[in-house]
Structure formats: structure tokens, C-alpha cells
Amino acid sequence: MAQKYLLEAINAPLVPTDVFYSRKDAIEYVKNTEFPKVFKLRGGAGSSNVKLLHTKADAMKFVNRAFGVGFGSYDKWGNLKEVLRKYRLGKSTSREILKSLRRLIVSTEFANIHGKQKGYMLFQKFIPNNTFDIRIIVIGDRAFAIKRMVRENDFRASGSGFVRYDREEMDERCVQISFDVQKRLNASCVAFDYVFDEDNNPLIVEINYGYAIEVYYPCPGYWDRDLNWHEGKFISVHFIIDDIVNSLQEANKV
Template identity: 50%
Template sequence: MIAIEQQDSGFHRYWVAYCLRKGIPFKRVDCYRSDIVEQLRGCDALMWHFSHQDYRDMLFARQLILSLAAGGMKVFPDPATSWHFDDKVGQKYLLEAVGAPLVPTWLFYTEREALAWSDATRFPKVFKLRGGSGASNVMLARTRSEARRLIRRAFGRGFSPRRAWADLKERWRKYRLGKTGAADLLKGFGRLLLPSDFDRLHPREKGYAYFQEFIPGNTFDVRVVVVGNRACALRRNVRRNDFRASGSGEIVYDRAAIDPRCVEEAFRINRRLGAQCLAYDFVFDTQNRPLIVEISYGFTAPAYEKCDGYWLGDMTWHAGSPALCDWMIEDLLDTLQNRREASENDNVPKPETRPI
């Protein structure tokens, strides 16, 4: 029996549809209830697409997943896939530890060290908060004075985890491009006057300064999503008069636009991490070498249904729309089946052997 969180957002509706289509027994559960562990009695696995946009999820989702895994339950996402979700600080150390080609990144935990670094380095540099998607918490420090201002704020009053004015400007940009509607734009205006629960209850970001190297000349990034032994990819063009590609909505699906080195590197790192599913964002350095900007197990699934095919781990190409969410549940079912078979083999009586 598979337990699936009762929300219909994100991956959940795909998982439910798959189970109904294939006749897979499943149960809807409420991960936000205090008795979630009791709800899971009799279940073999839990699937929960928890979100960085819900303060509750960021408060306890990873802890619940780690606890269930420690108790022997299979989970998606598992700890190797999710502990670093929406945490660029954690991703820096993880990617460096496994030898991934990470964009040069600097982290400081005191204002004095950060300011000293700013006096010795060259600009521009990219300043980021540890959380946020769609480039929402990404700022370009063009000069030393801009970097020092960001550093002082990082060790002073800090930053709201979601910047209302920046969010409204992004909604307006997408509205003008016809990529969102009036209701979404009005919601952005409303957030200026009435903060969401996330804005009110999520702690402010402070006490650290995170910078990445700014690499000029990148007019797009490459997003590769790896699910088990399969991967698809797309290209995201940067916004007009900007340097950020994530969340731009300007997507190129042509396979010919994808540098295969990005796919190969994503497969390699994913195997090293032992992750069930991860999206890798790549840019290219001045020698045209692919570098990872960040990683995430979560993404907007419908955006990838327009890809014209996918790769297997040996880089064999298969035409057709990727079924990313189906792959997630199929891989989990395979894991459960392998565990059952291993358990049955352990219980088979071994033939008695006698010394010769």
C-alpha cells in the first residue's frame, strides 16, 4: 500500500492518476496532522511533494521524511533527494564534497569576514538567499559598495524570505508577455497589503552571506531533470535586460539546443548522490564548460511534458513526452518489489551442509 499526501497540487495528482490507471492500492493521508505516523500504519511507502512555498513544509517535512526512513519506510523524496531542498547553503557543501562542477561559491557567517572578502574580490558577484525559486531571491552586486550594503543587511535586519515588490514586478513582466492572467497580477498587489502566512511566519533570512561568481555571456541556462535512470532537459532563456533565466518562462524544448555534456554530468552527479530525482541547473563558464548553479527535487511537472524525448543513463535517446511523475512512482514500486524479494529469499531455509 502506498500513502500519498492528500493535496492535489504538484506531483500528487499525477501519482493518484497513475495508481487509479494501473490498479495500484493507495491511501490518501494528511501529513500535517500530528498522528501522521499512525495514519501510515500498514503502508509500505509515503509519497509527498512538499513545497518550499509552504512555511509548514519547510518547518518539518525533511524531519518527517528522515524519521520515516529511519523506521524502515520507503519515502519519496527520500533523505538523499530532499535534505538539501531549497537550501543553497547545504547544496554548496554537498556539491563540493562530491566533486560536482559548481559555479564558484562563497559563504560567510560573520560580517567582518564577508566585508574583508568584498574588499579583496572583483565584481560583479551574484548574491543569493538560501531559499527561493524562479530567481526570486537572486540579486546582482555590481560594485563593492552594493555588495557591502547587502552584507550589512544580511547581518542586520535581514531579508524577507519572499520580496513582495520583486514578486509583483515579476508578475507584471509575465502579465505583459501573456504568461499569466489579471488574477495573478492582482494577487501580487494584494501581497503588498496583506502578507501571506508564509511571509508572516517564515523567519527572516539573516546571519550569513552567500555569493556566487557572475559568469558573463550566458543568455540561457540548461535545466536537466534526472529521475532514476532517465532524464529530460530544456533550455530557459534569460529575461530581457537581466541575467536570470530561472523562472523566465521563455523555454526552448528543441533537443538540438541542449548540450549533452549537461545531461551526462547530471547523470554522473545523480549516481554519486544516490538521489531518486533531481533537477540540475547549468550555465557555462568562459571556457564553455558546464557548471551547476543549484539543484532541486521539486519542479513544475507540466513544463516538461513538451520535451520531445528523454535520455537513458547510457545516453540512449528515446522520442516521446517524458512521464516524470510516473517514473517516480514506478521506481518506488520497483524498490518495494526488490525489498520484498530480498526478504523472501532471506526467509527461505538454507540447505543443511555437512563437513566433508
């Protein structure tokens, strides 16, 4: 939700996003807009709290819930479905299934601390026909990328487990936009997720301050701010340490 305001304020190419803080405003919007739309909660990773609202009726149900009992921060049925999907692909274990079943009854500590998500409703324009998203991470003056293929019969890529790494797979316009936006945000480390609109223009769906480190170990290289490619494996968190050490050394010189 905060990203909507932050990215709009600096004119970043964010997918059009609307947020409402009252049932009345949300209903008014639902009546006057086109569907499908993407629904998101403020928290969540790996697509866990991202859903497609196909019709006005779907949206109304969600609006009622958002301004009624609210949504759990942890989607227990969604998680079970996801663990079963990964199990079928050989990417999850029976232990994970048991854990997920247990969580149907015993909520997670995370969900308990976060409490219910309510009092707001966020809609994002649905950008159709994307078979993947592009994730770019910028750390200082370096950027690296992965391509994540969507799940079968689904529009969501993040958390799918289908990751590609070849440099040729990455649209360098995303790298350029990421460097520009990172500079405007004055961020030392930021991750961007992109989808592509009908005219094949990249649009940001969200940004992140953190990421799963291991996923990026196979990256074959990185770009610098001039978009020169530096071939070779790297451990991305070392970039963060390097930047901290360098800035301390700079500070000592002055």
C-alpha cells in the same frame, strides 16, 4: 547554502560559491574580491531571490542588511515587477497583479513561517554572457531537459517563461554530469541548473529536489544512463512511481 558544502564535498562542478557567517568576514571578502557577483538567499524559486551585485558598494548594502534586519523570504517588490513583466507578455492576468499588490501589505503565509533570512551572506561567481540556462532532471536512470532563455535585459533564466524543448538545443555534457552527480548523491530525483563559463564548460548553479511538473510535459523524450535517447512524450512523475514499484518488487524477491 547547504548545496555549496554538499556539492564541493563530492567534487561536483559547482560555480565557485562563498558563504560568510559574520559581518566582519563578509566585509573582508567584499574588499578583496571582484564584482559583479551573484547574491542568493537560501530559499526561493524562479529567480526570485537571485540578484546581481554590481559593485562593492552594492555588496556592502547587502552585507549590512544580512547582518542587520535581514531579508524577507518573499521579495514583494520583485514579485510585483515579475507579475507586471509576465502581464506585458500575456503570461499573467490582472488578478495576479491584484494579488501581488495585496502582498505588498499582507505578507504570504510562506514568508511568515520562514521569517527573516539573516546571519549569512552567500556570493556566487557571476558567469557572464549566458543567454539561457539548461535544466536537467534525473529520475532513477532517466534524464530529461529544458532550455530556459533569460529575461530581457537580465541574466536570470529560471522563471522567465521562455522555454525550449528540442533535443538539439541541449548540451549532452550536462546530461552526463547530472547522471554522475546524481549517482554520487545517491538521489532518486534531482534537478540541476547549468550555465556555461568563458570556455563553454557547463557549471552547476544550483540543484533542486522538486520542480513544476507541467513545464516538462512537452519534453520530446529522455536519455537513459548510457545516453541513449528515448523518443516520445512521458509524464515524468510516473518515472518516480515506476522506480518505487520496481524497488518494492525487488525487495519482495529477496
